[in-house]
Amino acid sequence: MSHLPRKQKREILVIGAGGVGTMACVALERSGMARVTAVLRSNYEKVVRDGFEIDSVDHGKLSGWRPSHVVNKIPDASLQRPFDYVIVTMKNIPEITNIAEIIAPSVTPNHTTIVLLQNGIYTEPPIIDAFPTNAVLSGPSYIGAHERNGHVIHDDPDRYHLGVFHNTQLDRKYEQSRLEDFASVYNGNNIEHAMVVQDIVHYRWRKALWNGIYNTMCAITQLDNAAIRRSGGEHSLIRPGMAEMAAIAKADGYDLGENIVDEMVDATPIELSFRPSMLVDVDKGNPVEVEVILGNALRVARREGVQTPILDNTYRFLKLIQNRLLTARGYIDEPKEIPTADFI
Structure with a gap:
């Protein structure tokens, strides 16, 4: 399992850049410790052209804001600089979406940590089954944020509990190291967004x-x-x-x-x-x-x-x-x- 150099910026993919995902992009980019690629759909052209207009209880007003990269489809993992973290904030509706299949192109075995910032209980086992060599972090979010065509109203602070959902095939110390690393990046702008817990x-x-x-x-x-x-x-x-x-x-x-x-x-x-x-x-x-x-x-x-x-x-x-x-x-x-x- 790969470990990340402490001073190297993390390459992070955010899938589902609505209100929750956009504010995750903001927190990570403003930490100065990450380069974020956001996957957009209906608002892609608007954000590419004008950026996001954000009114945030945590970050104030941001006009024309963009993460490091904006794309309109799931990018393939790069062999030279793979994604260190893939964050999933899109809604989990198994009748019409298979999260594991959606994120698969961007996940590098033995390296990428998958972070599920979604609703639900026991959504993690199918991800572990699909990616048995990758650590999985999980976090129920309590944020209040709504996005419409590139305009985000964030009126309830971005706070969530974050923990490891244990993969029996991985060493617990390795999983814990990825948990602590991700939390340090997300909290790097001096706001405790991610509250690390031992039993998610x-x-x-x-x-x-x-x-x-x-x-x-x-x-x-x-x-x-x-x-x-x-x-x-x-x-x-x-x-x-x-x-x-x-x-x-x-x-x-x-x-x-x-x-x-x-x-x-x-x-x-x-x-x-x-x-x-x-x-x-x-x-x-x-x-x-x-x-x-x-x-x-x-x-x-x-x-x-x-x-x-x-x-x-x-x-x-x-x-x-x-x-x-x-x-x-x-x-x-x-x-x-x-x-x-x-x-x-």
Whole structure:
């Protein structure tokens, strides 16, 4: 396994430069310790021409900002200067995307560390299966950042827990060295964005309590988090759903504490009418991360024999919505509706 010279700038690829990915690019470039290549899609031409317009709670106003390189497709790894880190911030929707296949051209075996800054629980094992000689870092992000056509509003600080998802084929000391190196680069602009932890799955489960319930139920009801609570959903759905998720985590070996439901409910004050990302995706007609946010958790529940009636029904309703979204985007071919008169 290769180790990186301390003073050499890190070559970093960011895949998924929306709000979260763009602010990752900013933090890394402004550290002075990295050269970042950002993969853009719909906003590629706009950013190449004008750069990003960024209004950031962490970095202030940036006009015409660009990372070192901007590309519109996944670049192949260079034999002379391979990517030291490949960061994935794109949404993980296995019905339409295979993350391992997408990043494969840019990953150099025995060298590139893969960093998953995405939603979900247990998204790491498929990456380790695909890249058994590469370290995998994982980090649930708490940032609030939204990008539209090259304009980024970043109104909630860029903070996330970061840890190793252990690959049994790799030496733990090597994995730890990559974790510490990446965190030092990301935090190099004197802001502690990345909070290094030793058990990242614990923190993934903590976020699953919020994402797996608020995100999903807001998407189904088309209500923001405060509206659900004011309408009586806090005690009939939100709290019981979070208790089920905590029970799954505990069966998986992660006791999140007796006050975890109160903590997660209060994390977003009722005075703040917050529209979670899954609700925003439904509003836009975009497919949602139902499998990685809720499906994976429920598969753990089935394995461990945990009863989850509220989360089961939440999953069923969300899968129906997902089917509608995938059909509308052309990912699923549905038979045309037969007019009622034809049955008469």
